[in-house]
Amino acid sequence: MKAAEFDYAKPRTVDEALAILASHEGEVRPIAGGQSLMPMMNFRLAQPDMLMDLNALEELQGIRDEGGFIIIGAMTRYRELECSELIAAHIPLICAALPHIAHAAIRNRGTIGGSIALADPAAEMPALMLALEATITVVSSRGVRRILADEFFLGLYETALADDEIITEIHVPRSKAPAHFAFCELARRHGDYAIVGIAITAQEIMPMRGLRVALFSVSDRPVRAVAIEQALENTSVGDAGAMKLAVQAIGSMAFQDDLNATDKTKLHLVGVLLKRALTELCT
């Protein structure tokens, strides 16, 4: 199908964008890469009164290394992340996840900010934000807020973002993007959304310390598996007792069915992925 009628605006500055959001009556939807919003509009699942194109906002672009953070503009496309030396050097976890996100033509346009704003429970980027302890900066005409990833994802396609706010950039602490990381996902075909997936970072690995374990496609939002982190803290990979506790911890989490698999299947698969990820983490 084709999208329903809408008005179109392409602000040149963030101030201009915020003024549009603050003053326009009816629903104003920002469009970034359009790789999720355009399908939603073509299906008429989204029928905004106005589409506000973020593609001319230079303030939302670029990746920089500043004050102990890698700062990623919301309009940074997956392709730019793939090609970025800063990302390769400091956040290799992102490089490990990128090939699993959709296909090359979609990665040429899709943005990190769009994926975070959308908050698809099966998407990779939101889970990475949890594992990397990222902070999401949002602005509106009312001011700036910096929201921890842990407090950003609230439910199915639901975030802490208000209607008049846009995401401008993402801060990833360099200390939290260490060399110790693992990323695994299971999907039916390459580029499909995951049936389940896991992203792990650790400050140390022998024994494991400062673990952050994020799961996606298990619930209505990406989740931090604190119980798994606790079960594994200060243990070594291959410690059968700790692994047993970790698998028990998975069992205590509430997973949700989706079109791909039942909660029981997901439970089992997370156990499988956790073992794979821990092996990857320590090699």
Next chain:
Amino acid sequence: MTAIEEINLTVNGERSTHRVPVRMNLVDFLRNELGLTGSHVGCEHGVCGACTVEVNGACVRGCLMLAVQADGLEVTTIEGLTASGRAGALQAAFHRRNSLQCGFCTPGMLASALEYCERGGAADRAAIREHIAGNYCRCTGYQSIVDAIYEVIAAEEAQ
């Protein structure tokens, strides 16, 4: 009332100005307004890859971009890739290997394959398959498409 915007863009090397309804997507614009019917429309939600065209040198889904968003940009369709000869080696290999039957997927498939080759993709069947996973073909079973792409890269590497 239908919102209309004026756009200036370059399509296959030719600059032009058009007035387009803002809700018109890029592939409909190319086909219906410019008569460039080489780009196809399948699913209209980004899944099949039939609408794949180049925008500023990178493949995109023509159904997931609005024509108005192409203002100031450079678009290359299969007609342009053919005229410039950039896709020539792949087209010849597709022909030789019988990599198309109905041909519906072919323009998009060629654009994706060309991006893989031009980005320095390896003669590696698994990697080629991964790259074209976003382009559906209902006829060939992919084997011969992978053969053709592999052959072009292997021939280039041998030189």
